[in-house]
Amino acid sequence: MTTMPAEANLSELLQKPKDTIARMQGSTRRGILLHRRDDEDLYLTTAARAEEAVQVVDSTTRIFVAMMKSDPQAVKILTHVFPEAFPWVRYLPDAAVREFLVEFVETARAAVDLDNVGLLAPVLAAWKSTALIHADETLHGELTKPLSEDLGSVEPPEVPGE
Incomplete structure (x- = not known):
């Protein structure tokens, strides 16, 4: 069973970085999919992960x-x-x-x-x-x-x- 990562808009990361990172660390995958309007989405995770x-x-x-x-x-x-x-x-x-x-x-x-x-x-x-x-x-x-x-x-x- 595949679990989905947490998701956010890139602007949320820029405006509320601590909250967005906390959501990332609380997700099953310990990562967050960052949606961008004008380009490819990004996936943010820790270097260790x-x-x-x-x-x-x-x-x-x-x-x-x-x-x-x-x-x-x-x-x-x-x-x-x-x-x-x-x-x-x-x-x-x-x-x-x-x-x-x-x-x-x-x-x-x-x-x-x-x-x-x-x-x-x-x-x-x-x-x-x-x-x-x-x-x-x-x-x-x-x-x-x-x-x-x-x-x-x-x-x-x-x-x-x-």
Whole structure:
């Protein structure tokens, strides 16, 4: 069950910082979602809480990597249980689920090393989009049918500075 963080407008934080911070510390997540009118919302939490989140991702990733390296069966088991964590994985072919697992774990490991767990979001979004294509038979058929004619070779894009 996901719990929602406390919420406030950014102006509340600026006008009543002590009250707003108290609401943050009293919330289940010990954070507060700050709504902004003209830009992306912010999430405010303590540095210690943010570090804890990074440590959890790091520890979990290390466990998955160690399991996958120590026993080939681990990949098979993790591939089998991945749909529990990501229900949309059920629409991917088996080989793609394994590919997703490997990419997810490798990206998570790199993200922790780079201190940017946000690097996982595009991986999840890309694979979720792939699952969506597989789930839609019409769309999948359109995207995988052979072309009726050869459209010729494609030139590589120009790289600036070369």
